Amino acid sequence: MKILVACDLPDTALEQLAALGAEVVARPHLAARELRDALVGVGILIVQNLRVAPDAIARARDLQMIIHAGPGPGEIAVDDASAAGVFVTHCPEQHAVAVAELTLGLILALDRRIVENAVASREGRWIRPEVSDARGLAGRTLGVLGWGAVGRLVAARARACGLRVLAWPPPGAGEGAEEAGVTFCNWPRELARGADIVTVHSFEDEEDRGVLIDEEFLASLPEGASLVHVGRPGAVDAVALAEAIPRRRLRVAVDVFIPEPTTEPASFRVKLAELPGVICTQHIAPLTEQARVAAAAEVVRIVHDFLVAGEVRNCLNLLERSPATWQLVLRVRDQVGVMASILEAVRADGINAEEIGSRVFAGAKAAWCTISLDERPSTEALEAIRALPDVLHLELRAVV
Structure with a gap:
């Protein structure tokens, strides 16, 4: 993962980011007009006062996350990041x-x-x-x-x-x-x-x-x-x-x-x-060494959780609740291809899966899955899923 640090972070924070196995590029004086070209191959962008414009986000095909090293979205085009499937996170309360x-x-x-x-x-x-x-x-x-x-x-x-x-x-x-x-x-x-x-x-x-x-x-x-x-x-x-x-x-x-x-x-x-x-x-309120160190530590925590656990801390652009209106609740065998077969039945019904979750039971022989849908599936789709050999139980619930 390539990380572009387009703001001032302490050397200790840069070293901690590199220790996560990332390629860290520090360009604290990067100008907004230079950002589009600088984002080539970048997976995580860290900014403070730099403006991240819609066109820069649109051209950054490898970009997965933008971190504002301060509270709120800063100068990041959040709506455009959301449309591109890019996480926008921040560092609340550190200043x-x-x-x-x-x-x-x-x-x-x-x-x-x-x-x-x-x-x-x-x-x-x-x-x-x-x-x-x-x-x-x-x-x-x-x-x-x-x-x-x-x-x-x-x-x-x-x-x-x-x-x-x-x-x-x-x-x-x-x-x-x-x-x-x-x-x-x-x-x-x-x-x-x-x-x-x-x-x-x-x-x-x-x-x-x-x-x-x-x-x-x-x-x-x-x-x-x-x-x-x-x-x-x-x-x-x-x-x-x-x-x-x-x-x-x-x-x-x-x-x-x-x-x-x-x-x-x-x-x-x-x-x-x-x-x-x-x-x-x-605008000097947040400008102390203590605040810089605290914000940098939070940046490192955000990157660590994303790279190590796939978790997104302090995210600003995820819906609190998806537009799903129905949910499939399933118990399935923990086998290769089970989820693919279920989703194929959903796709064949012309329904979009908004959210998917899964937890594996002890022993890794069975799993509990939820699939949130934007429409009620047909009776035929439900019967097709129930007929799958590795589906142990299926329940349809209305999302309220």
Whole structure:
């Protein structure tokens, strides 16, 4: 198996991939325009920020899996990968610690005016009287918008600083809301009304929930509140935020932007950064050594499980439930050609097998098989299968 690593992975991770018997090609600076030719003969592609376009996937005949060394699909054309039968996997939660640490750092920087102090000191200006309005964190309330891996870590760190914590959305039943020591809100604006500080994070289910920080949400915040955005760029209405900052004296920190530069280094302008009380960082939340090592370890686990056991970890493009409406449940002898004979009867009936599963009993003399079908098989097809000498039992079940 040839593995193309089109991102920065630690040498130890590259060595572990090679130890699996794979041919590892490391090209961390590969450009998107070069990807099509680079994918010739590649079975597994590992990327981070690189765009994997539909045409690159279409031409990669040997490609079996694309791994995003980060959370979510990144810049991978997932629908096209699905159509080509290529797995798309990712590394969820591996950057969570790094993002939570930056979140807390930005909260502190907004409250204590750290950036303004640093810039003034570099310029030789004494501004101590102007930045003496810090409120401190103890006894105040933090609202975590996006209760997932990052949100939980932010809440734990905030509570250590003496902050009360609100969160949205509420977790599902049995997910330990009470153990987290968090008060959950039913609506984002309920959280806004009760919080002195709001942090915005991505959601675990990767669902696009649209704009969450809009004009109404911002109007619900207390005057002088702080807002830290390290989540999905589209979650915040940038125009409404820019208008609300001076009017409501908000302190804001933003780490994600639409659009971001596609080349490095590059010059770009962020209008929010020109407003007073605003800190803009350049999507640095996941960029720590700890996060890189954790993501690389998860990449190695994904490749190991795929090559050794044929299992796909953290897959983003498999259906949770196939379109099958009927299922054959069979007990058969564990003999050569049994499954082929059954599938031939199904094929002759003009029916597609959506999913096939099999487990072998101890002693390897018999097996339990399931075949999920997109239509109900005819009586003739069922009788043909029952008549096969190595079929011990057949049952037809409706999929509900």
